[in-house]
Structures are given as C-alpha cells and as structure tokens.
Amino acid sequence: MMKKLVSITILLLVAIRAEAQVIRSGELWPDDEGVHINAHGGGVLKYGDTYYWYGEHKAENTSNALVGVTCYSSKDLLHWHNCGVALSVSDEHGHDLERGCILERPKVIYNNVTRKFCMWFHLELKGRGYDAARYGVAVAERPEGPFKFLYSQRADAGTWPIEFGEKELAIVDTLDVANFEQQWTPAWLKAVGEGLFVKRDFQSGQMSRDMTLYVDDDGRAYHIFSSEDNLTLHIAELTADYLHHTGRYTRMAPAGHNEAPAIFKHDDTYWMITSGCTGWEPNEARMFSSTSIWGPWQQHPNPCRGPKAEKTFGGQSTFILKTDAGIIFMADIWRPRHPIDARYIWLPIEFEDSKPVIRWRDEWKPQL
Ligand code: DGJ
Numbered sequence: 001m002m003k004k005l006v007s008i009t010i011l012l013l014v015a016i017r018a019e020a021q022v023i024r025s026g027e028l029w030p031d032d033e034g035v036h037i038n039a040h041g042g043g044v045l046k047y048g049d050t051y052y053w054y055g056e057h058k059a060e061n062t063s064n065a066l067v068g069v070t071c072y073s074s075k076d077l078l079h080w081h082n083c084g085v086a087l088s089v090s091d092e093h094g095h096d097l098e099r100g101c102i103l104e105r106p107k108v109i110y111n112n113v114t115r116k117f118c119m120w121f122h123l124e125l126k127g128r129g130y131d132a133a134r135y136g137v138a139v140a141e142r143p144e145g146p147f148k149f150l151y152s153q154r155a156d157a158g159t160w161p162i163e164f165g166e167k168e169l170a171i172v173d174t175l176d177v178a179n180f181e182q183q184w185t186p187a188w189l190k191a192v193g194e195g196l197f198v199k200r201d202f203q204s205g206q207m208s209r210d211m212t213l214y215v216d217d218d219g220r221a222y223h224i225f226s227s228e229d230n231l232t233l234h235i236a237e238l239t240a241d242y243l244h245h246t247g248r249y250t251r252m253a254p255a256g257h258n259e260a261p262a263i264f265k266h267d268d269t270y271w272m273i274t275s276g277c278t279g280w281e282p283n284e285a286r287m288f289s290s291t292s293i294w295g296p297w298q299q300h301p302n303p304c305r306g307p308k309a310e311k312t313f314g315g316q317s318t319f320i321l322k323t324d325a326g327i328i329f330m331a332d333i334w335r336p337r338h339p340i341d342a343r344y345i346w347l348p349i350e351f352e353d354s355k356p357v358i359r360w361r362d363e364w365k366p367q368l
Contacts, residue, residue, distance in 0.1 A: 019079055022363040025345040026314065026333055031072060037286035038283040039070045040332050040342050042211065043319035044077075045117075045143065049076055052143045054086060054108050056120070058339035065089050069121065071144045077366045084362035086145035087119060087138050089158075089302070093191040096152045098134065099125040103136070105260075105318065107213040109141075109221055111242045117143055120223055122153045122209050133207035135225065137243055150243065154205025155227065155236060159247045161198065162294070167279045172199050193255040196259045206234060210259040212319060213238075214293075217265070222293060224252075224261045230277045231255050235293060245327060250294050264320040264327055271327065271356050273303065275316045280334040282311040287356065303349075306360030313360055315345040325368045 020029055028036045042055025051074045057067035071086035087106070089099040097103065097317035102124035109118050116139050123136040134154055138147035160169065165292045172195045180196075188196075201207060211225035217333040221238040223245065228234075233256075236249035252258075259272040265271070270290050285304050287298040308314050331345040348364065349356045 013186050020188065022077070022365050023078065023346050024363045025347060025361070026212065026343050029080075029344055031082050033082065035071060035082070036341070037080055037082075037344070038129060038340060039072055040334075040339075040344075041318050042330070043105075044321045044330070045108045045110060046111055046323070047117075047143045049209055050075060050143070052083075052108065053080060054106050056104055056106065057085070058342055060338065060340050063339045064100050064126075064135075064334060065097075065302050066099055067233070068097070068103065069106040069119065069147070073144065076368055077328070083144035083182070086140070087121075087147040087149065090149075096125065096134075096209075097149055098126040102130070104209075107211070107319070109213050109242055110143075111216050111355045114241050116141065116241075117145075117147070118213075119147050120211065120213055121191055122225070130209070133209050133227075135211060137206040139243065139255070154201070155208045155223075155225070156247060156249050157203060157205035157225050157244055160202075161249050161251070163250055164195065164198075168195065171195070173244065175199055189255045191200050191314050192228065192231050195254075197231065197364065198251070199331075203226070210261065212261050212263060214263045216293065224263060224272075226259050226261070227251075227275075227340055231257050233274070235295075252295060252297050253288065253299070256286075260317040260331075262317040262320045262330070264322050266327070266351070267357070270319075272297070273317045273356075275312060280336040282308075282314050282316055282333070285317060285358075289355075300355060303356050304358045304360075313345075313347075322348065323366065323368060325366055327350040327356075328366065 037054025045052045053072040055071045059066045063352050068085050068089045069085040069087040072080040074080045091305045104122040119138040121136050123134045125132040134152045134206045136152035137150045140147040145270045175196045206227045215221045221242050223236045232254045233252040236327035237246045260275040261271045272288045287300045287303045290297040315333045317331050319330040321328040327349040329347050334345040335341045
C-alpha cells in the first residue's frame with residue numbers, strides 16, 4: 001500500500017514538473033500530460049471561464065492534415081488539457097476533408113444567438129497543392145466539438161468588393177491577365193491593385209487562404225483572408241449565424257502580399273498584424289490600423305522589438321487574444337521538415353506612443 005502511494009506521488013510530481021510553469025516562446029510547451037501541444041496556426045476562444053485553443057494537428061513528416069483540428073482547454077492560459085480532435089479529417093475518397101488534404105489556420109467563434117460554435121479554416125483539397133484556395137466551415141454544439149463539417153468553397157463568387165463603384169469598375173473592365181506576359185512588373189502590380197485577379201476569379205469565387213475570424217463589439221463577425229494569389233487581403237462580413245458570407249467584402253492592402261492576418265480592437269481602433277509571404281520561412285511582421293473594419297487601413301512600422309525582431313522572432317502571426325489581463329500576440333515557428341515539432345510564440349502586446357509593441361521575453365506568465 002505504502003509503495004503504491006509513493007509511486008503515485010512520484011508520478012504526480014513528474015506530471016506537475018513536466019507541465020509549463022511559465023510561457024517560454026520557442027520552446028516545447030507540454031500539456032497536462034507532458035506532451036508538446038499540437039495546435040498550430042491556431043486561435044483561442046474564451047467560453048465561460050475556460051479558454052479553448054484550436055489549431056492544426058501536425059504530423060511527424062508531413063504538413064498535410066492526417067488528423068484534423070485539435071482542441072485544448074485551460075483556465076489560466078498556461079496549463080492546457082488536450083480535449084482531443086475537434087474536427088476530424090475523413091476517410092471517404094473525394095471528401096473535401098479527405099485525410100491528406102491541407103487544413104490550416106482554424107479559428108472558432110461562438111454565436112450567442114444560435115448558441116453554436118462556428119469553425120472556419122483554410123482548406124486545400126487532397127492532391128491539389130495550394131490550388132483550391134477555399135475556406136471551410138464546421139459547426140458544433142460544444143466548444144470541444146465534435147464539429148460537423150458543413151461545406152467548403154471559394155469566396156464571394158459573382159460579387160464585387162463594396163468599394164468598387166462606377167469608376168473602379170470602368171478600370172477593371174480594361175484589365176485582362178492575358179495582357180501581362182511578365183508578373184511583378186510595376187504595371188502588373190498596379191493592375192493587381194486595381195482588381196486584375198478579382199476580375200479573373202469573379203465567376204468562380206475569390207481565393208481564400210491564410211485566415212482569421214473577428215467578432216466585433218456589435219456581434220457582427222468577419223472573415224479576413226489572403227486572396228488574389230495571396231496578394232490582397234479580403235475582409236468579408238458574416239451572416240448573423242456566422243456560417244456564411246453576406247456578400248459584403250472589402251479589399252485590404254491591395255497588391256501588398258500579406259499572409260497570416262491577426263486582429264484586435266483597442267480604444268475604437270482596429271489593429272491588424274500580418275506577415276509577408278515567404279512560405280514556412282519567417283519574415284518581418286507588418287502592422288495596420290483603421291477606425292473602421294471597412295478601412296481605410298494605414299500601415300505602421302514593424303511592432304516587434306528584441307532579438308530577431310526583423311523576422312517576427314522566427315515566427316509568423318496566427319492570432320491576437322484579448323483577455324481581461326492584457327492582449328496576447330500568438331505566432332508559429334514552423335518546422336516544415338518535422339512539422340510536429342513546430343513551436344509557439346506567445347508575447348504580450350504593450351502600447352508605446354499609442355501604438356502596439358511586441359517585446360521579446362524569454363519567459364513570462366499571464367496574470368489573469
Ligand atoms: C505560409 C502560411 O502562412 C502557412 O499557413 C502555410 O500555408 C505555409 N505558407 C505553406 O507554405
């Protein structure tokens with residue numbers, strides 16, 4: 001009996017010691033079973049007094065989705081419990097979520113009216129690389145799922161952005177991808193800015209890759225995603241049930257080449273942090289602000305400070321979490337050759353001269 005008690009105590013102590021006591025960005029982050037958290041490109045939802053962290057399950061040797069979207073729960077943002085797979089890939093041949101597809105950057109928001117948890121994510125169909133450029137939508141009754149997959153598609157087919165009036169449409173009328181033998185010339189970039197690709201994809205729907213979701217104070221929600229060959233971000237309004245686009249959308253930073261959008265609001269100003277487009281390699285974070293979600297957006301210098309600040313500390317933004325105790329910037333340090341070993345960057349956002357600043361910290365603890 002005594003022996004048993006001693007071994008249980010030792011086991012418990014080992015488990016407690018394995019758990020994270022502070023946030024150390026870039027290092028392994030063990031869950032309550034001592035296993036590195038597997039929820040990449042993710043986002044966090046607070047429901048009741050619990051935080052739910054949703055992210056991509058990454059495998060040992062491939063970035064393709066072999067499992068689906070994982071969910072972890074925590075009361076203090078430090079100690080996380082693995083709640084399992086929230087949205088599972090499918091074994092059905094030809095299914096949108098067929099095992100081996102690319103399923104990235106899942107985000108979940110809660111709809112107060114329908115009382116459903118709504119998940120949106122970037123989806124690439126199996127075997128088609130990054131060609132499909134779709135968003136997917138799933139819904140659940142409970143935060144940890146199971147989420148039921150509803151549909152995947154491209155965005156806003158047959159609809160122009162709200163800022164395209166007569167003048168803009170007259171310019172769009174003159175644009176044609178066939179007129180550009182060479183890409184990345186000033187003339188091509190100008191045409192992209194004017195809507196060259198919006199026109200190209202008008203019938204089939206706009207491309208939808210890296211993404212986030214945002215619920216505003218008035219309950220309206222928005223889907224923000226890299227579109228137009230990752231050259232322009234789109235901000236699309238969601239229907240009241242958070243399961244579809246309404247058809248109202250705006251383009252942000254046209255031809256600016258932004259990925260990895262993350263957004264928060266502070267004192268009536270919307271702040272968006274993005275990355276450039278360099279695959280799994282880190283690059284310099286970008287920051288934008290606006291007093292309306294519909295823009296105009298103004299660009300600011302890189303908000304990161306400290307070692308490797310010019311490379312977002314080796315990471316790429318994924319989400320910004322507003323808590324009672326402060327605002328947290330979340331990013332991923334990708335490990336494309338060993339995806340499961342990818343790491344997390346979580347750092348507080350402070351304000352300096354009324355602008356967000358992300359200062360590197362070797363370790364810190366959220367004070368909730
Ligand atoms: C950068 C994106 O931000 C990631 O989510 C992923 O799609 C990689 N590109 C793939 O290279």
